[in-house]
Amino acid sequence: MTTDLGQFALYCAILLACAPLLGGYMYRVYSGQRVLLSPVFKPVEKVIYRICGIDAQASQHWSRYAVTLLAFNAAGWVLLFAILRLQHLLPWNPAGLAPMSSDLAFNTAVSFVTNTNWQAYGGETSLSYFSQMVGLTMQNFVSASTGMAVAVAVIRGFAGRKVRDLGNFHVDMTRGVLYILLPLSIIAAIFLMSQGVPQNLNSYVDATTLEGTKQVLAQGPAASQIAIKQLGTNGGGFFNVNSSHPYENPTALSNLLQMVYILLIPAAFCFLFGKMVNDKRQGIAIFAVMAVLFVGGFAATYSAEKAGNALLTNSSKIIADPGNMEGKETRFGILNSTLWATATTAASNGSVNAMHDSLTPLGGMVTMLNMQLGEIVYGGVGAGFYGMLLFVVLTVFIAGLMVGRTPEYLGKKIEAREIKLAVLAILTMPIGILVFGALSATVPVAMTAVQDAGPHGLSEILYAYSSATGNNGSAFAGFGAGMPFHTTLQGIAMLLGRYGFIIPILAIAGSLGTKNVVPVSGGTFPTHGPLFVTLLIAVILIVGGLTFFPALALGPIAEHFAMLAGIAY
Amino acid sequence: MLNLLRPAIGMAAVMTVITGVAYPLAMTGIGQGLFAEEANGSLIEKDGVVVGSRLIGQKFESDRYFHPRPSYAGDGYEGDNSGGSNLGATNRELVNGIKVRALDLSAENGNRPVPIDLLTASGSGLDPDISPESARFQMERVAKARNIPLNDLEELVAAHIEDRTFGLIGEPRVNVLMLNLALDEMSS
Numbered sequence A: 001m002t003t004d005l006g007q008f009a010l011y012c013a014i015l016l017a018c019a020p021l022l023g024g025y026m027y028r029v030y031s032g033q034r035v036l037l038s039p040v041f042k043p044v045e046k047v048i049y050r051i052c053g054i055d056a057q058a059s060q061h062w063s064r065y066a067v068t069l070l071a072f073n074a075a076g077w078v079l080l081f082a083i084l085r086l087q088h089l090l091p092w093n094p095a096g097l098a099p100m101s102s103d104l105a106f107n108t109a110v111s112f113v114t115n116t117n118w119q120a121y122g123g124e125t126s127l128s129y130f131s132q133m134v135g136l137t138m139q140n141f142v143s144a145s146t147g148m149a150v151a152v153a154v155i156r157g158f159a160g161r162k163v164r165d166l167g168n169f170h171v172d173m174t175r176g177v178l179y180i181l182l183p184l185s186i187i188a189a190i191f192l193m194s195q196g197v198p199q200n201l202n203s204y205v206d207a208t209t210l211e212g213t214k215q216v217l218a219q220g221p222a223a224s225q226i227a228i229k230q231l232g233t234n235g236g237g238f239f240n241v242n243s244s245h246p247y248e249n250p251t252a253l254s255n256l257l258q259m260v261y262i263l264l265i266p267a268a269f270c271f272l273f274g275k276m277v278n279d280k281r282q283g284i285a286i287f288a289v290m291a292v293l294f295v296g297g298f299a300a301t302y303s304a305e306k307a308g309n310a311l312l313t314n315s316s317k318i319i320a321d322p323g324n325m326e327g328k329e330t331r332f333g334i335l336n337s338t339l340w341a342t343a344t345t346a347a348s349n350g351s352v353n354a355m356h357d358s359l360t361p362l363g364g365m366v367t368m369l370n371m372q373l374g375e376i377v378y379g380g381v382g383a384g385f386y387g388m389l390l391f392v393v394l395t396v397f398i399a400g401l402m403v404g405r406t407p408e409y410l411g412k413k414i415e416a417r418e419i420k421l422a423v424l425a426i427l428t429m430p431i432g433i434l435v436f437g438a439l440s441a442t443v444p445v446a447m448t449a450v451q452d453a454g455p456h457g458l459s460e461i462l463y464a465y466s467s468a469t470g471n472n473g474s475a476f477a478g479f480g481a482g483m484p485f486h487t488t489l490q491g492i493a494m495l496l497g498r499y500g501f502i503i504p505i506l507a508i509a510g511s512l513g514t515k516n517v518v519p520v521s522g523g524t525f526p527t528h529g530p531l532f533v534t535l536l537i538a539v540i541l542i543v544g545g546l547t548f549f550p551a552l553a554l555g556p557i558a559e560h561f562a563m564l565a566g567i568a569y
Numbered sequence B: 001m002l003n004l005l006r007p008a009i010g011m012a013a014v015m016t017v018i019t020g021v022a023y024p025l026a027m028t029g030i031g032q033g034l035f036a037e038e039a040n041g042s043l044i045e046k047d048g049v050v051v052g053s054r055l056i057g058q059k060f061e062s063d064r065y066f067h068p069r070p071s072y073a074g075d076g077y078e079g080d081n082s083g084g085s086n087l088g089a090t091n092r093e094l095v096n097g098i099k100v101r102a103l104d105l106s107a108e109n110g111n112r113p114v115p116i117d118l119l120t121a122s123g124s125g126l127d128p129d130i131s132p133e134s135a136r137f138q139m140e141r142v143a144k145a146r147n148i149p150l151n152d153l154e155e156l157v158a159a160h161i162e163d164r165t166f167g168l169i170g171e172p173r174v175n176v177l178m179l180n181l182a183l184d185e186m187s188s
Helices: A002-030 A038-052 A062-085 A102-113 A129-159 A169-195 A222-231 A252-276 A280-307 A333-346 A361-372 A383-403 A416-426 A428-442 A455-469 A484-513 A530-564 B002-034 B092-108 B132-146 B150-159 B176-187
Strands: A205-208 A214-217 B043-046 B049-053 B173-175
Touching (some): A002 A169, A002 A280, A038 A169, A038 B002, A062 A102, A062 A129, A062 A484, A062 B002, A102 A129, A102 A484, A129 A169, A129 A222, A129 A383, A129 A484, A169 A222, A169 B002, A205 B049, A214 B049, A222 A252, A222 B002, A252 A280, A252 A333, A252 A383, A280 A361, A280 A530, A361 A455, A383 A484, A383 A530, A416 A428, A416 A484, A428 A455, A428 A484, A428 A530, A455 A484, B132 B150, B150 B176
Antiparallel strands (some): B043 B049
């Protein structure tokens, strides 16, 4: 317990120390100021813009920004789809793996382009090294940088005074990759290799075990992909079981680094925001909201897993301490597994170091709720922050209604257009989760994917569609998502969850950018104090709670009480 | 349309070259140079034959060896087919499986209660470790099968306990393959 608290405190301290520094650095990068790496990357940037015929000086209207982004993502999708379908003809395929089926390739390409990284396949049994490196690692970078670019553009709109344009997508995207993602990935990849994460192009190794049987050890260029999968809140593992695989996450230190990387950029965005709107308190207020929800979620998951599985803890033949170890690794134990589970679902990362399907009912519910709230508790890189801004808009609107005043945020009047767009975006979560989930629970062929009987079966469906729509990518992996019904519907949910947020929030930013700033007066509702923080937390929980409580009651909550009553299914 | 397509395709191509080819290959080069052993899978050779990886658990069923946790990686500890049980907490297969296993293991090991990690499958199915309690739990059985004094085994297990990093991070654990290798060495 003491060491558990100590580990949690250490994790929080590292994040608190690093996030403001990175936020400041990102501010300089995105505003085009000179940074330490400029002498290296400035010339590279210029070459890229020349090759691609990009006018780096041209600033884009929000609609142009969105269309440019969509075109780039579409090109990336086509490229990845082609690689997955043709991997048997491409190099670096020592295990001789066959091409992916078309529905699975559709799902996988959508998954990686939308920064979801849901994996309906097992890495070591389905993908060649070429597909992993050239196909997936590349999308790990650019899908992350796309989300970051959108967030930066959106903040420009919120911060700007009578500006028509939000910046240049290509420039933001390129800078995000070169100055932020690439250097941090290189550091992490080197550290991970030192801890034992493989990075080679060797064939799988045949070993003869001590008892004389044969064991095939999968290999590959894993470290380079794992570094960016954590940093970019991608989460798509190199191996089937993601970061619970001892090659993917061999030590306590590799685990700590990966956990820090999961929340690093999302947390840094709060401080970047403070700098861009020239009022640090605004960023800190949002950081505080995220921190409260994060710590609360962690405490709930941790205590549920520590209490263990009530169906087993009363047996005289079982030492129940340290808690529910099904699906967890010895080297991580309860603390590191639950801290990771909270971080990865709060951050739309989706990598796992323990199997979420085997979490206790309440532990599993928190991870699900994190996603259902809209992936805004730090959230995905960029995506979490612009998602949170939607709730900010909604909160100042509600506060305005309470006092009968036109709502304002950062001096900008929030009007009907912004509210309509915000509600439109927030509605994508219930559509993707509840509507698609209900469809899956009623179509017989879809139900064959469900592994567990009883309420846990519903939880598996809910989790799958929460993960896809929230662009998280983690799974209750007993759910057989590999069938065409789900690969297709999940693909649609991922697209909805990504672009159903990006387009409305860019439109809001575009509209706010053109507005003038109203001077602060006695009637202005301050958006940096504890009152606002409390109100924002309440709005998030009420919207999320009202929307998803009925479904959660039938799934994890019902399962929890069944477990306490000694019922197994 | 063309002024949209050219940058989109160009950027996809350039980013593929930088992040999909140059970056992983550069990392491969650095890894092979600086951490050749780790980057190639931390393999263990005995008499010129690869017997496994320090990081990957393997199956042990003989009484003469310490046993690892249950595994759902293929038929158990398949190094190219990682997987957990993914069974929910109220799944009858999970609950009954664990209860039966607890009875069996307890009977094999002096009727003592069984540590939970030895009854539950890890997430990867390749967990190389067990808890120190689970190692001590099996000592008597191994000592009897090998006909060696229990004291020697206690020392061997104690020497193989990896503590938390810096006394704080991670969990104490025993690497089963390393322990069993040492056991073979001690016996020979």
